[in-house]
Amino acid sequence: MKKIVYRGMIGLLNSRRLGYFINKMSRTRFSRWLIPLYVKLFNIQTNELDLKLKEFTSLEAFFVRKLKSGSRSVKGRDSDIVSPVDAKLEQFGEIDDTLIKVKGIRYSIEDLLQDKEMIARYRHGVFLVLYLSPRDYHRIHAPANAVIGKQYELGGKSTPVNKLGMTLGKSPLSTNYRIVSELRQDDGMFMALVKVGAMWVNTIELTHPTLNLEKGEEVGFFSFGSTVVLLFEKDKVSLSPRLERQASIKTGEPLARKRNSEDMDSSFKE
Numbered sequence: 001m002k003k004i005v006y007r008g009m010i011g012l013l014n015s016r017r018l019g020y021f022i023n024k025m026s027r028t029r030f031s032r033w034l035i036p037l038y039v040k041l042f043n044i045q046t047n048e049l050d051l052k053l054k055e056f057t058s059l060e061a062f063f064v065r066k067l068k069s070g071s072r073s074v075k076g077r078d079s080d081i082v083s084p085v086d087a088k089l090e091q092f093g094e095i096d097d098t099l100i101k102v103k104g105i106r107y108s109i110e111d112l113l114q115d116k117e118m119i120a121r122y123r124h125g126v127f128l129v130l131y132l133s134p135r136d137y138h139r140i141h142a143p144a145n146a147v148i149g150k151q152y153e154l155g156g157k158s159t160p161v162n163k164l165g166m167t168l169g170k171s172p173l174s175t176n177y178r179i180v181s182e183l184r185q186d187d188g189m190f191m192a193l194v195k196v197g198a199m200w201v202n203t204i205e206l207t208h209p210t211l212n213l214e215k216g217e218e219v220g221f222f223s224f225g226s227t228v229v230l231l232f233e234k235d236k237v238s239l240s241p242r243l244e245r246q247a248s249i250k251t252g253e254p255l256a257r258k259r260n261s262e263d264m265d266s267s268f269k270e
Contacts, residue, residue: 031059038062042135064138064205064221072141074216076254081144081237082215083249084193085228086137087130092243095231100127102173109231111174112194114154118182121190122231126239128255129173130228138222140195141251142213143230146183149190154178155197172196173229179204179220183213189258192231198224216252235259 025031035053039046046053048071056062074082091102098109098119109127110119132138155177177197184190195204203223213219237256249255 026060026063027058029057032056032062034059035062038134042133044135048137060223063134064223066139067137072137072216072251074252077257079258080254081191081230081232081256081258082141082252083130083255084141084143084219084230084251085130085132085139086248086250087132087228088248089243089246090129090131090227092128092239093126095122095125095127098123100129102129107174112229113180113192113231115150115152115180118150118180118192121233122192124234126232126234126237126256128230128239128243130230130249132222132226132228134224137251138226139218139251140220140222140228142183142208142215142217142219143191143193143255144183144185144213145215146185146191146213148181148211148213149184150180150182152180154180173227177204179206181219187258189236190233192229194229194231195220195222196227196229197222198226230255232256 035056038044038059039053048067050066050068053062056065072086076082091100093100095109099106100109101107109122113119113122155175173196179195181193181195182190183193197204204220204226205223206220208217208219237258239256240254243249243255
């Protein structure tokens with residue numbers, strides 16, 4: 001019953017006209033007066049901003065804000081895969097054949113990726129789901145040194161990807177608008193970086209000019225709330241044991257370590 005009521009409400013509220021209005025309003029100069037309220041409402045730390053609050057020209061400009069240089073440095077070893085975003089660790093674990101389970105809902109990577117070669121590659125692998133709330137820094141960074149192989153857009157829906165959306169929504173990860181990027185490292189290891197839009201203003205902008213990525217550098221940004229799904233091949237990485245105790249993670253912090261790397265010890269130790 002809860003799902004029916006929730007989906008009905010979202011269906012009424014989630015109109016293209018409303019999304020267009022919110023998008024246009026957030027770009028106006030008038031909207032900059034809402035920034036202090038937004039900061040207070042979501043308890044956003046402002047000491048890392050590269051601009052003063054009064055220097056942002058609109059609410060959207062603040063939402064896609066940049067940080068001071070060095071605020072998100074890459075941590076860990078060369079063989080570590082780091083978080084591409086500031087986010088809540090929504091779910092992580094092994095892919096059950098082609099299925100991942102997030103907030104009680106099963107998703108198939110077949111629906112998420114819609115690419116036969118990639119589906120076969122990540123079968124029985126490892127996944128992580130990272131949720132960006134409205135308070136988070138919304139720039140996306142490279143999780144590793146890699147080259148972008150396949151990159152394509154999917155989906156057309158725009159529904160919430162927050163806790164309620166994940167629990168009561170109709171498979172938002174595999175139906176919302178998203179950009180799938182497959183990254184390949186020099187040693188031949190692949191990973192999929194799936195950027196999923198959210199309700200109303202689900203814009204995903206790619207900012208990196210080339211296909212060659214350096215770990216930690218910016219590759220794009222989200223407008224409004226959003227989610228990132230990371231997929232790894234079977235037996236290629238070990239997830240950090242710290243993930244079990246972390247409610248959230250920052251850009252550049254280790255998520256996983258490559259197995260059989262050139263490091264003397266490729267496993268995580270406390």
